[in-house]
Amino acid sequence: MPKIVDHDERRAHIVEAVTQIIIRDGFDRVTMREIAAEAGYAHGAIARYFPDKQALLTAAFLQVFNSSHDRTLQEIEGVRGLDALRRMSRVLLPYSDVGINKSRIVLSFWDRAAQDQGLWEIHHENIMRRRQFIRRFLTEAMEDGELAAHVNIEVAVEEVSARNAGWQMLAVLVPEAATNAKLDASLDALIRSFRAPIPESL
Amino acid sequence: MPKIVDHDERRAHIVEAVTQIIIRDGFDRVTMREIAAEAGYAHGAIARYFPDKQALLTAAFLQVFNSSHDRTLQEIEGVRGLDALRRMSRVLLPYSDVGINKSRIVLSFWDRAAQDQGLWEIHHENIMRRRQFIRRFLTEAMEDGELAAHVNIEVAVEEVSARNAGWQMLAVLVPEAATNAKLDASLDALIRSFRAPIPESL
Incomplete structure (x- = not known):
């Protein structure tokens, strides 16, 4: 047999x-x-x-990306708005050693994606999927009255994207800036900057 | 002769x-x-x-870094606090084609710096110099009473670093997210998140 x-x-x-x-x-x-x-x-x-090597890098990147995506889906089940955004960010930010190792794959992929149309498109599509989540959570926050009036959702989507990306670099190249405690504090500051102030009459 | x-x-x-x-x-x-x-x-x-090639990549990176540093020094002359932070950010963020091209060099350098101790140290030292500026401007903003009471300067330093880094990636790999108008809006949102509310009695 x-x-x-x-x-x-x-x-x-x-x-x-x-x-x-x-x-x-x-x-x-x-x-x-x-x-x-x-x-x-x-x-x-x-x-x-x-x-070839490119197929291998793509597979490694997709593995990192898809595992984050699956964990995000688990984490946000039954949750919406700023709480969902916080949970998603906790999955994506490079907490602990696992996150730092993932960030190394991501940094390699970025550089090659800048030079290769096929890799560029794979990355672009994944980022768009992720931004769709961010947009959804911010829209829910607005509907639920937890978003501060001055927050522009489209601007906020880019802000969250830029921060998440930047932390990948810091985790690898400035690790003392990306301790778990600093990631927590930064995430708190982000959510705070989006949250409507609690009315004083309450 | x-x-x-x-x-x-x-x-x-x-x-x-x-x-x-x-x-x-x-x-x-x-x-x-x-x-x-x-x-x-x-x-x-x-x-x-x-x-060798590494010496060339290092020289290209230092050229990008040092020209940003020199322009920052020019821009902040006689300026302090959040205004200085805004001016520095305008130099560092990937505005227009020049910024996008610089970002490509930066992305290549990050990936190699993740694997090479010498490049890692050059990058690390430069980032530390930049963070020292951010810290100084935020401290001045606190001294001048323009910083909101809830802002923790050390957390804010990482926030600004992460954002600046993330925009380098977006400029190259998600260019529609990094238009000049979106960079302006994001910078406004950042400065706003740091600024103390204007007292109503004024």
Whole structure:
């Protein structure tokens, strides 16, 4: 009886190996040989699933992105408005070591996406999906009366995007600025800047 | 009489050529041959000034960083507090095409700095210099009574850093989010979030 190969599992295993190498050595040093050694597969087994380095970087990036997306969906279930925005931000901000490692993948992807149309489009589509969430939560906050009157939702969407992106860089390159306590304080400041003041009559 | 060579000028000319290639093709495609062609020098003339690609990327990054630093110094002369913070942010945010091109250099540098201790330290030192400015302006704003009571200066320093960094990514990878008008609106929102409310009695 032929051995049954679970291709999805193999793909996932290879992506995990690539992720580890990018975190450890950087994307420039990723080679098919090194991936094969890390994954414990023959060289040919890697090429069967991923034709080139770019396909591997894309897979690593999508793995990071999709796992954040899935965790966001779990976290916001039954929650809306600024509370949902806070929960999503807690998933996306680079808390603890896991977040820092993810940020390394993200930084590698940004640089390549700046030069490659295919990667650019994958990144762009993902960012648009994420912005749609931010916009929805801010709109809910407005509907529920928790958004301060001066907040412009479209401006706020860019603000949240820019901050989330910037923290990825800080986590990797200025780690003392991106401790869990500082991320908490920054998130509090952000939500505060959006929240309507509590009326004094209450 | 031997020809007098202005070495500083040659270095600057080579850095400018490298900058153009990174913007156009990405750092991965920078070769000594291409730089020589772009600069109009012989191959050996490049190697005399910059031993390797990393030295060239560092020079391009420092050129971007130092020109921003010099412009910041000009802009803040005789100005303090939130006005100085606004002027500095206007220099650093990726306004118009010039800013987007600078952001491409910055994105390339971040990725390499994540993997190389020497580049990491250069970046870290520059970021620290910039944060020192932000801290100074916020402290002046506090002294002058223009800072809102709830603003924690150390948290605000990270907030401004994260935002400035994030906009570099958006300028390159989500350009429709980083129009001049959106940058203006975001900067207004930031300054507003720091500013003490105007007393009603005035």
